[in-house]
Amino acid sequence: MNKKQSNSSIIKKPELLAPAGDLARAKVAIDYGADAVYLGGMSFSLRSRASNFTMDDIRSACSYASSHGSRIHVTVNIIPHNEDFEGLEQYLKDLEDAGVTAIITASVSIMALAKKVAPKLEVHCSTQMSITNSTAAQLLIDENHVDRVVLSRECNMEEVREITRKCPVETEAFIHGGMCVNISGRCTLSNRMTLRDANRGGCAQSCRWQYRLMEDGSELSTPENMFTIGSKDMMAAHYIKDLMEAGVASLKIEGRMKSEYYVASIVSGYRHLIDELYDNDGDISDERMAYHLSEINKGENREVCSGCYASRAGEESIIFHEYSNSTVNHDFLGTVVSYNKDTQIAQVQVRNVITTGDHVEALMPGKINEEFDITQITNEEQEIIERANHPMELVTFKIPFEVNPKDILRKISSK
Numbered sequence: 001m002n003k004k005q006s007n008s009s010i011i012k013k014p015e016l017l018a019p020a021g022d023l024a025r026a027k028v029a030i031d032y033g034a035d036a037v038y039l040g041g042m043s044f045s046l047r048s049r050a051s052n053f054t055m056d057d058i059r060s061a062c063s064y065a066s067s068h069g070s071r072i073h074v075t076v077n078i079i080p081h082n083e084d085f086e087g088l089e090q091y092l093k094d095l096e097d098a099g100v101t102a103i104i105t106a107s108v109s110i111m112a113l114a115k116k117v118a119p120k121l122e123v124h125c126s127t128q129m130s131i132t133n134s135t136a137a138q139l140l141i142d143e144n145h146v147d148r149v150v151l152s153r154e155c156n157m158e159e160v161r162e163i164t165r166k167c168p169v170e171t172e173a174f175i176h177g178g179m180c181v182n183i184s185g186r187c188t189l190s191n192r193m194t195l196r197d198a199n200r201g202g203c204a205q206s207c208r209w210q211y212r213l214m215e216d217g218s219e220l221s222t223p224e225n226m227f228t229i230g231s232k233d234m235m236a237a238h239y240i241k242d243l244m245e246a247g248v249a250s251l252k253i254e255g256r257m258k259s260e261y262y263v264a265s266i267v268s269g270y271r272h273l274i275d276e277l278y279d280n281d282g283d284i285s286d287e288r289m290a291y292h293l294s295e296i297n298k299g300e301n302r303e304v305c306s307g308c309y310a311s312r313a314g315e316e317s318i319i320f321h322e323y324s325n326s327t328v329n330h331d332f333l334g335t336v337v338s339y340n341k342d343t344q345i346a347q348v349q350v351r352n353v354i355t356t357g358d359h360v361e362a363l364m365p366g367k368i369n370e371e372f373d374i375t376q377i378t379n380e381e382q383e384i385i386e387r388a389n390h391p392m393e394l395v396t397f398k399i400p401f402e403v404n405p406k407d408i409l410r411k412i413s414s415k
Contacts, residue, residue, distance in 0.1 A: 013244075014248055014251050017250050018253050019037070019039070025258075026061045036101070036250070038104060039075070041074060042054060044110075062099035071101040074102075088110070088113065089117050093118050100121060105126055106129050125140050127153060129150075130154070130183055131151055134166040138168075141168060151163060152183075153307055164246050174254060176236065178302075179307065210226035211226060261351075261410070268365070273296075276292070295369075302319070330361070331353075333348075333353075339404065348395055350388045351391060352411075355387045357374065360409050364407045375398060377396075378397065379393070
């Protein structure tokens with residue numbers, strides 16, 4: 001984190017902490033501006049449906065992060081039963097040897113074991129510990145020697161300020177992504193409905209299913225308007241300045257099961273917002289804020305709310321009825337494989353249908369996005385085609401400005 005020597009209310013630039021479900025997404029997060037990436041291993045993690053990382057993957061992620069000035073955090077946030085400890089000691093030692101900066105855990109027994117067998121690892125308490133007050137934070141520090149307190153999503157802004165002010169170690173707060181309808185993920189819906197233990201990596205997101213709503217034997221829902229109890233996603237861009245002024249050390253994006261496009265779009269959007277706020281001592285015009293919101297909203301999201309920063313969660317933060325899984329308004333078309341500066345021809349790996357006439361935006365790490373129109377598409381057989389509709393196929397077309405491998409192309413509109 002950078003520090004300012006000024007009278008600014010924003011003294012430190014916080015870490016931007018991004019999720020990754022596999023090695024490719026970890027590299028994307030780092031490329032697009034994440035200061036740190038958190039990920040899960042093949043064991044002891046709460047996202048069994050994510051791709052997750054082998055130990056070799058974790059080593060590769062640490063190497064890539066180190067070469068780009070970033071860090072890797074690993075979730076060890078299973079709520080362990082007695083039989084879950086087998087292999088844990090060696091796993092923690094392996095993480096330390098791999099170059100991992102920190103583990104994230106909700107178990108005091110894992111905290112104690114990590115401090116004993118892998119002392120170079122920082123220990124960050126998970127949001128599952130539901131830290132909503134400074135007394136709880138201090139107890140964790142005094143008794144478990146945690147190096148960072150991850151605040152509960154249920155904290156409002158005043159609580160964030162007070163805990164951070166009183167806390168002698170760093171605090172971390174969520175700014176974007178899915179929220180559990182229960183308290184900090186302490187949920188047994190999956191256990192009861194699917195026999196999958198949510199607190200041991202098996203959450204089936206039962207709260208997002210569609211249900212028939214009954215009252216006294218009468219159905220209140222309709223086939224066209226089924227009932228759900230899932231939470232809206234968090235989108236706290238309006239509170240970034242407040243979190244920075246409060247001194248929060250790390251701003252966290254949720255989404256280890258999200259796509260490369262989601263990771264690139266959301267990380268890039270918040271990277272630029274944080275940098276502009278820091279560089280301008282928190283001053284930002286309505287026009288510039290609208291721009292950053294527009295960029296963040298180009299990612300894949302459900303309906304959103306600002307979380308609990310303004311007030312306690314209420315009915316406005318819940319999706320009660322049928323909803324679209326995504327409000328994304330820009331299709332992820334593909335990624336750049338190579339670019340010829342002389343001919344301005346790019347080779348692109350297709351992810352979604354690309355059509356001649358599409359108006360496209362290039363999302364490029366560290367650069368301002370640029371737009372262009374696709375005038376002609378050529379396939380691998382050197383045939384001119386109207387549409388490229390085979391996922392992962394390679395096509396070429398002209399891009400009138402320089403792009404680099406791994407840059408992302410997204411569609412703004414079609415002709």
